[in-house]
Amino acid sequence: MDGGAFGAGKAGGAFDPQAFIRQPHTLLRLVSLVFSIVVFGSIVNEGYVNRMEETEEHCIFNRNPNACNYGITVGVLAFLSCLLYLALDAYFPQISSVKDRKKAVLSDIGVSAFWAFLWFVGFCFLTNQWQASKKEDDPLNEGGDAARAAITFSFFSIFTWGFLTFLAFRRLKDITFQEEYNTLFPNSPSLLP
Numbered sequence: 001m002d003g004g005a006f007g008a009g010k011a012g013g014a015f016d017p018q019a020f021i022r023q024p025h026t027l028l029r030l031v032s033l034v035f036s037i038v039v040f041g042s043i044v045n046e047g048y049v050n051r052m053e054e055t056e057e058h059c060i061f062n063r064n065p066n067a068c069n070y071g072i073t074v075g076v077l078a079f080l081s082c083l084l085y086l087a088l089d090a091y092f093p094q095i096s097s098v099k100d101r102k103k104a105v106l107s108d109i110g111v112s113a114f115w116a117f118l119w120f121v122g123f124c125f126l127t128n129q130w131q132a133s134k135k136e137d138d139p140l141n142e143g144g145d146a147a148r149a150a151i152t153f154s155f156f157s158i159f160t161w162g163f164l165t166f167l168a169f170r171r172l173k174d175i176t177f178q179e180e181y182n183t184l185f186p187n188s189p190s191l192l193p
Contacts, residue, residue, distance in 0.1 A: 015090065025167045026089055032115075032160040033082035038153040039122075040075025043068050046146035060143040061129035071150050074122050078115055078157070085111065102175050108168040116161035123154040 020026055047068050048057040061067035088104055095101050130147050 015093075020090055023089070025164060025171075026086065028160055028164050028167065029082050029086050029089065032157060032164065033079060033086075035153045035157045035160060036075045036078040036082065039150045039157070040072045040079070042146035042149045042153075043071045043075070046143040047071070047150070049143050060133065060147050061126055062132040062134075064129050067126055067129040070122055071126055071154070074118050078119070078161075081111060081115060098175060102172065105168055105172045105175060109165055109172065112161050112165040112168055116158055116165060119154055119157040119161055123151065123158060126151045126154055 047060050049060050050057045059065050059068035061071075085108060088108070092101070092104060095104065126147075130151060133147075
């Protein structure tokens with residue numbers, strides 16, 4: 001085994017796309033990315049409707065523009081966050097410093113937990129506003145499927161981001177163990193690949 005920090009023996013090595021895609025946190029991040037696209041895409045595409053006698057479009061969630069704005073904002077920002085952390089996950093094996101790896105994983109924990117919370121708030125808010133919507137606000141039932149899709153995938157996103165938080169905690173535990181091992185046995189080979 002090569003010496004060094006957790007994964008540092010491979011730091012500077014070639015990028016392996018198959019190994020990257022097969023990692024659980026990468027798969028989960030891709031699923032979260034798709035869920036965020038579904039949420040903001042369905043609201044942008046069919047989340048605004050109007051009555052037959054009106055020309056101005058209103059949010060399908062109880063005519064509350066804040067509900068649509070929240071769903072779109074959280075969806076777009078979660079999408080961008082997924083892209084950012086996918087890039088960090090791809091770069092992670094190149095980081096040789098245990099302290100820098102620890103900072104990356106700590107930020108992943110904080111961001112993933114934050115997004116799980118925001119998706120929970122979004123699910124509750126969108127569900128509440130959808131429940132309070134009146135049938136006469138959408139007489140042709142145009143955006144009902146889009147609204148239900150946004151609510152459903154907001155709910156699923158709570159669990160994907162929560163599980164990403166759990167996986168990041170596991171990575172932190174591995175890095176912390178390696179850091180302590182290197183402190184206690186500075187000249188011994190690394191335990192982790």
